[in-house]
Amino acid sequence: MEFTFDLNTIWFILIGVLLAGYAILDGFDLGVGSLYLLTKSDKDRRVLLNSIGPVWDGNEVWLVTGGGALFAAFPEVYATVFSGFYTAFILLLFGLIFRAVAIEFRSKQPGRIWRRNWDWAFSIASILIAFLMGVALGNIVAGVPIAEDREMYVSLFGLITPYTVLVGITTVALFIMHGAIYAAMKTEGELQKQTSGWINNSIIFFAICYVTTTMATLIYFPDMVQHFIDFPFLFFVAVLNMLAIANIPREIHHGRHFRAFFSSAASIFLLLFIFAAGIFPNIVKSSIDPQYSLTLYNAASSQQTLMNMLIIAIIGIPFVLAYTISIYWIFRGKVKLDSSSY
Amino acid sequence: MDTELLARLQFAFTIAFHYLFPPLSIGLGLLLVIMEGMYLKTKREYFQTMTKFWVKIFALIFGMGVATGIVMEFEFGTNWATYSRYVGDIFGSALAAEGIFAFFLESGFLAILVFGWNKVGPKMHFFSTIMVALGSMMSAVWIIVANSWQQTPAGFHIVGEGLQARAEVTSFWEMVLNPSTLDRLSHTLSACFLTGAFFVLSVSAYYILKNRELDIAKAGIKISLIVAALASLLQLTTGHQSAVTVSHTQPAKLAAMEAHFNTSKSAPLYLFGWVNEENQEVNFGLQIPGMLSYLIYGDSDAEVTGLNEFPEEDRPPVNIVFQSYHIMVGIGFGLILISFLGIYFWWRKKLFDKKWYLIILIFSVLGPQIANQLGWITAEVGRQPWIVYGLLRTSDALSKAVDANQILFSLILFGIIYLLLFILFIYLLNDKIKAGPQKLAHSSSTEE
DSSP states (O other), rough: OOOOSSSHHHHHHHHHHHHHHHHHHHHHHHHHHHHGGGOSSSSHHHHHHHHHHHHHHHHHHHHHHHHHHHHHOHHHHHHHHHTTTTTHHHHHHHHHHHHHHHHHTTTHHHHHHHHHHHHHHHHHHHHHHHHHHHHHHHHHOOBBBBTTTTTTTOOHHOOHHHHHHHHHHHHHHHHHHHHHHHHHHOOHHHHHHHHHHHHHHHHHHHHHHHHHHHHHHHOOOGGGGGHHHTTTTTHHHHHHHHHHHHHHHHHHTEEEEHHOOOHHHHHHOOOOOOHHHHTTEEEEBBOOOGOOOETTTTOOEEEEEEEHHHHHHHHHHHHHHHHHHHHHHHHHHHOOOTTOOO | HHHHHHHHHHHHHHHHHTSSSSHHHHHHHHHHHHHHHHHHHHOOHHHHHHHHHHHHHHHHHHHHHHHHHOOOHHHHHOOOOEEEEHHIIIIIHHHHHHIIIHHHHHHHHHHHHHHHHHTSSSSHHHHHHHHHHHHHHHHHHHHHHHHHHSSOSSEEEEEGGGGOOOEEOOOHHHHHHHHHHHHHHHHHHHHHHHHHHHHHHHHHHHHHHHSSSHHHHHHHHHHHHHHHHHHHOOHHHHHHHHHHHHHHHHHHHHHHHHTTTSOOOOOOOEEEEEEEETTTEEEEEETTTTHHHHHHHTTTEEEEEEEEGGGGOOOOSSSHHHHHHHHHHHHHHHHHHHHHHHHHHHHHHHGOOOGGHHHHHHHHTTTHHHHHHHHHHHHHHHHTTEEEEEEGGGGSSSOOOHHHHHHHHHHHHHHHHHHHHHHHHHHHHHHHHHHHHHHHHOOOOOOO
């Protein structure tokens, strides 16, 4: 296989980085949301909600910008995938809507029923979003029925197969582990004891899912590892990923939550790297005929647009990093509730 | 129902609902900068309380804007895939630029604005407020760029033929600064300032009538009256300029706005009327002869192109465009009147004694909101039957992989969910306003 470092490749990587940024950042707040109902008292729930309070909205911007960048750089992929996954995608949007308003509305009224209902909406939406994203990823590994006209005609149930459900569950497990570590980092006292307890269970849950998914992929979609044969250094990335995962319980054992969080962020990044290396140079593989697959060449915008967008990215990215780092720095440390909290 | 109608209904419904919130955020963002600036300058306690109160309201509105806005980012792909393939090279860049330049800025500093009162110093907080306001305006910039390109495409060429054809950019800056961008951007931004100003006017007038929160309410009215007066005049000039541009770049739209069927010299301007599209006449109308020609060309004898110059399949619906446009203009003049009446009463030191005027202010919050919606209906329905003016028809822009039942299903769900959200939003907003600045700014509303 040819590998040329051109504008198309740069954009393939940049969109990967945006989505990895999204998975690492929104991943922990989706994970906190998924675990949220395990706490019972209103105060504990507010602490968890406020642990993600100042950042969840910015985290979601990574997804929105990733979507915009996909539209700009690979419009054929944007068009084919979002119209082809129509119903699944609409459900994802409803999940995102409910989650956003649940966070915003929940603490604005003291009523018990009011809060309970939004708590459920927040948590179920968090799990649903993570699951659907995993299902989408699973479908991209498995290939989707893209026809000659670059459209895919498939029902919602056509997207739900044992493999894609497995990837969906693995994604939920990954975010739960990531979120549990974050929660332990941001809480103290009894609540921290409880959140720390989640970490060990979630690591086991994720490890089982991870091994199962890896085996299933190797058995059913061996073409995902073709590049690993061509480029042996990719094998080291896979090993590095396993080391990053194995490092998480080690850091937790020593009570170093921040390092554990860093390890789990690294493993999310590496997992997506392996995924991207596996599908390259396809972005979406056609299950009908490999010829119809959308690649980073046949689905891309013009070279001029890719160049213009690169300039925009080069100007914008330093600002984005500066805001992101400052916000996490300003809101570092344990959560303390005050008059501006949710 | 057919796919095209459903897809259009869904887009119209989701964008109209979404557009209730961004103009409020943009307008309120500017007012927050003024309020907090006043606090830093005068160190008067009530300016800080006022800022804190409006920040809480701002956060609620912003949350609704985010929740409904994320749908828009992806709806081009879900419902308008053919359009997305056709314009991705251009339209996509503007959306991506919005994400990078506006959304990150907004969401990052919003965290400090809302949660950072005790985390950063007053100057840093003020800086964050400015950045949030700037971010929300930047977002308007890129969306207007994208939409204006649909109205007056520039800086591109068409590559490929038939179904494979697509627009590719040739000049980024010609695309960004296409012939209608600046007119439409200034018109939209001043509309946002009006929306924010009349919102603050309405709530403040309510407090004065209830004889509570007087310091904050009076300051709120004064600040927003000045913004409203300036923005309402700006709205008139930018609106005029936009209409002149439309007459050159989208003559069919202008003809529909004034129901001008036959090309003629000395074209009249209608103050109101009801268009009978079959007979091509305006019933119950009142017209000023030659005024349309005068407004466009500065010459009441000038010739204005009529709708009949265009093939029937290239004409937009007339009455809906005519009515939206005329009611919007009427509301615009009403807002100028209300703003300057307020300035006059303020000058005569009678502003807070005029009960009837304060009651008008309470209801005037609806004015800019209705005008915003009607303005967009004029712009978007007036562009029909094109999705990209002169290049791609709306009926050719749909997603081929999506059938009518799928859209109907999602449209019904959007209807139910948005109705629920709207009721809850109004309920929470009402609750916060009733609680008032003193209570809201200093105690957490979140304690059980």
